[in-house]
Amino acid sequence: MTTPGGPGPGNLPPNYNPNPNSIADNMQNLQINRPNLPPNAGRGPNPPFGQQPSPFQSPFSGPSRPGPPPPGAVPRGAVPPSGPPQGALPPFMAPNRGPGGGPAPPFASRPIGSGPFPSPTMGAPGPRPGSFGGPPQTVGGGGQLINGPPSFGPPGGMQGGSQYPPSAGVGPRPSVGPPPSPPTMSSHMGPFSGQSTPFSGGSPDNQPRGPPSQAPPRGPPTFSAQGQGIPQPQASPFGAQPWQMQSRQNVQPPPIPGPVQPPTMYGMQPPLPNQQAMATISPAMGAGGSAVTGPSKIDPNQIPRPIPNASVQLHETRKGNQANPPPPATSEFIVRDTGNCSPRYMRCTINQIACTTDLLNTSGMQLALLVQPLALPHPSEEPIQIVDFGDGGPVRCSRCKGYINPFMKFVDQGRRFICNFCGFTDETPRDYQCNLGPDGRRRDADERPELCRGTVEFIATKEFMVRDPMPAVFFFLIDVSMNAIQTGATAGACSAISRVISELPEGPRTMVGIATFDSTIHFYNLKRALQQPLMLIVPDVQDVYTPLETDVIVQLSECQQHLDLLLESIPTMFQSNKTADSAFGAGIKAAFMAMKSTGGKLLVFQSVLPSVGIAALSAREAEGRTNISAGEKEPHKLLQPVDKTLKTMAIEFAEYQVSVDVFLTTQSYVDIASISIIPRTTGGQVYYYHPFSALSDPAKLYNDLRWNITRPQGFEAVMRVRCSQGLQVQEYSGNFCKRIPTDVDLPAIDCDKAIMVTLKHDDKLQDGTECSFQCALLYTTVYGQRRIRVSTLSLPCTTMLSNLFRSADLDTQFSCFLKQAANEILTNPLLHVREQVTNLCINILHAYRKFCATVSSSGQLILPEALKLLPLYTLALIKSTGLRTEARIDDRSFWINYVFPLSAQLAVPLVYPRMISIHDLNIKESEGSVIPTVIPLSSEQVNENGIYLLENGEDCLIYIGNAADPDTIRQLFGISSVDQVPSQFVLQQYDNPMSKKLNEVINEIRSQRCNYLRLKLCKKGDPSGVLFFSYMVEDKSPSGLSYVEFLVHVHRQIQSKMS
Ligand SMILES: [Zn+2]
Secondary structure: OOOOOOOOOOOOOOEOOOOOOHHHHHHHHOOOOOOOOOOOOOOOOOOOOOOOOOOOOOOOOOOOOOOOOOOOOOOOOOOOOOOOOOOOOOOOOOOOOOOOOOOOOOOEOOOOOOOOOOOOOOOOOOOOOHHHHOOOOOOOOOOOOOOOOOOOOOOOOOOOOOOOOOOOOOOOOOOOOOOOOOOOOOOOEOOOOOOOOOOOOOOOOOOOOOOHHHOOOOOOOOOOEOOOOOOOOOOOOOOOOOOOOOOOOOOOOOOOOOOEOOOOOOOOOOOOOOOOOOOOOOOOOOOOOOOOOOOEOOOOOOOOOOOOOOOOEEEEOEEOOEEOOOOOOOOOEEEEOOOOOOOOOEEEOEOOEEOOHHHHHHHOOOOEEEEOOOOOOOOOOOOOEEEOOHHHOOOEOOOOOOEOOOOOEEEOOOOEEEOOOOOOEEEOOHHHOOOEOOOOOEOOHHHOHHHHOOEEEEEOOHHHOOOOOOOEEEEEEEEOOHHHHHOOHHHHHHHHHHHHHOOOOOOOOEEEEEEEEOOOEEEEEOOOOOOOOEEEEEOOOOOOOOOOHHHHEEEHHHHHHHHHHHHHHHHHHOOOOOOOOOOHHHHHHHHHHHHOOOOEEEEEEEOOOOOOOOOOOOOOHHHHHHHHHOOOOOHHHHHOOOOOHHHHHHHHHHHOOEEEEEEEEOOOOOOHHHHOHHHHHHOOOEEEEOOOOOOOHHHHHHHHHHHHHHOOEEEEEEEEEEEOOOEEEEEEEOOOEOOOOOOEEEEEEEOOOOEEEEEEEOOOOOOOOEEEEEEEEEEEEOOOOEEEEEEEEEEEEEOOHHHHHHOEOHHHHHHHHHHHHHHHOOOOOHHHHHHHHHHHHHHHHHHHHHHOOOOOOOOOOOOOHHHOOHHHHHHHHHOOOOOOOOOOHHHHHHHHHHHOOOOHHHHHHHHOOEEEEOOOOOOOOOOOOOOOOOOOOOHHHOOOOOEEEEEOOOEEEEEEOOOOOHHHHHHHHOOOOHHHOOOOOOOOOOOOHHHHHHHHHHHHHHHHHOOOOEEEEEOOOOHHHHHHHHOOOOOOEOOEOOHHHHHHHHHHHHHHHHO
8 A cells, every 4th residue: 555655865864853852841731740860860872863852851941842831832842854744734724615615503692781782683604714724833943843741831829829729731651550570470478478567567546657658568568478589689770670579588487476456447456476377267167248247367468458658660662682571560661662662552461462361361361552652651751753754654574564563573684564563565665775784674774764663653644634634623611501600610610711811822723612501501602803702602402513613713813812711701691591401412512513614622511411402311320320229220211322323423423523521520429320421422522510619619620631632642543453464453441433443533633541352262372472452543633734643563482381370460450350341331230341340350379379379388479570469459449439329320330431441551540540649748767759658548547636638530538537736637627626627628738838739739639640639638537538438448338348358268269169
């Protein structure tokens, strides 16, 4: 297909380096706290030819990097070394929807008493603004090639105040995850053993205890190691250990006898000293499901828990021509792409590929990829190289269309190449030929990003376009029904939009539109020629149309003032609105029709259950409650859309490249299960503010909206994953629309969205060979360039089961568990899903016990090192909002929607949140990290004298113990006692060191999570306290066993399978 093209061998490789600073610029705008590099993180090897200096040398800098740009400026870095790709981009021509093209809309007029906008009965459809047909202008000058993150100006209102702290960005990665597994870890760990000491190392008195996790988890591994295969740390070219060795060589504590009580909710008795240490777990003990009355012989101090890793790791994706297993997704790392793509873009559940399906099945593990093609890099990482092959487009395999990558093998003096996916041998395009060196590689391999990097971005040719790249269109649809107005949701939305619009890039390619709705839909003519925006009302919410197609969506530069005025006026215009009905379905349909010709992002602010017009919904929740109390009789049906209307609409939206995000600012049930089908199918997302608080939520709403439109993203995208012969893609899951089996359609995709790709064998793989995976994302940047981002990962194939366990990737496996569980609860009773999840865990551990463990005492629970936290995470999943019985239907629906596109990095904290103590912030040593040491999620760790913060990436709960020091409470929260804890909380910074530190900690967490997080103060004897303790997943609770009990249960199940 592809004709030879591109630069001759002698030319510089076309290196349209995107602004290497653009991502970081974006970060700066978001006021991200930059991570500290290890002091001796030196620079890596010289950058490839033509490349920007390695950012390892100076992480954020570059001479072209001044500080944060002044407001309104569009920061740009270095001008690309070459001219624009493929000449100028074709002019953007909006499909011609001339005046009078459609039926004359019967606009009704809506008198609005005090409103500043005239409401004509008919808006005269005018011609499109002339500049629509003009050539695209370079945004910001010289930066036309910039991809990804819009380099918008800095936040208008972000400075200073604690009310709007930085919302997002890449900062230090969460530290909740397990320690990195050494590349050649031992295949299994030993039996439980160790000293039986109280859970937190003290007596169960009420004295404040030190951070308990500092004691046990820091020491020897919670399981002692069988002394096999302890890897030697490898020297890192960066001057830091790429792999933090776990101190497994530590001396194992002598077994001190003593029964250990399983942890209970409160007031656990300390174990008696000097009694039988447990080396074995007898199946007779600790019956699953019921309280363990007899002594369980598991020491809570010795069971596996995540050990946060404070230091930043440097990760080379390949070393010595071999794939280097990635650090945990939940750790903080800096990647150097040495041939395989960064694990941020694609990671596999197992870092070695089973040669046969039998071997894989025996392991009990699943083979799946988690791809996140536009993932946010660490600010210290090299930018992705842009490669232009000219008119011929990128070199591809002529049979399977796989893109050129470092694993295609050139033969016959470079005249031909063998595809690493289908094995086909192709002629090398004449002008792409190059001689091979003595090592068999092309001599220019290190100079061509596509031959030495796991991820590159190709300039797409005409062949990849069905039309000219679309402009960046943002359409805001705002609920102005009575409830929305009265709760302050409308005002919050208008204020957020108003502030965000000023951060959109100015330029002809940025277009905006606004509509409001209650039981009717109100469009606004934003055309500049008019003195004021005109309101145009669409009263028919069954058969919707859009008035004035050409002037409802206007270039931002033409309507900025109108927009500001309009957004300021909307809350007042509708302040006495008595219409309670909401025509959500009709509203999005009408907005879609306005956007149909271009595509774009539709951002909907909805406050009540849609009640009239197309796709009106009924309150199904009551039905759901009845069902749940009647023994879970199909309540899962409430988690599915009520009918197909919205799904059909969503598919049509996706066809026209319209992506929908829904911001639910509500006090009541809104049927997220039905509404969410729209964002899920169109590459959008659901935001949920429940119960909406006019005091504390507008800040989050603004930050969420801001990150939504400023984060790196692309439009009108198509994605496909290819893999080597022997494997094939089984299924994709995430937020997208699928029309053909091989591709997923993404009207929009952004840096936060991950897609799970399950794989299956269709043949045997050869031991000793490698198997490749390639994710190709064709998309349009916000600046209107068509690009193909290609990430390739090549992993070794193996016939050894032990290799599979050794190279298992816990975070990725667990992410897949989580997504599959979320999918299962749509169609199965919760009880059934909880069983399935538990069985997945048991099957894996059983396979390991049966085939890999060398120690064969039947009384021992033996966990593979790489998966030793799997039982804990499984238990946490069972107790999560999604799987526990008592969750509200909307909460569960939101949880499901949150999980579907979730990255591996955020999957673990969602179910196993991070908890820290904050009453002692001013005493704690910083240890190089702003965030204090993590505490295990057990109520044993929560002292009523203390104050604790818990966050899961979305919510942040602060628990104030009943006996917490009043002075500390006052310093942190400005209230005099725990009794004054407000139901709505806005974090302030007070003039004392404690408060300052707390603000630092929370800002750090927010930047790590790319999320503003909803803050809530919790206290005992209050629903908030119950909520807080529901996250103590190691406790025995109505939703499940204690951690110790669960381990006993798992062990018993394994034993019964063994016998
Ligand atoms: Zn091929």
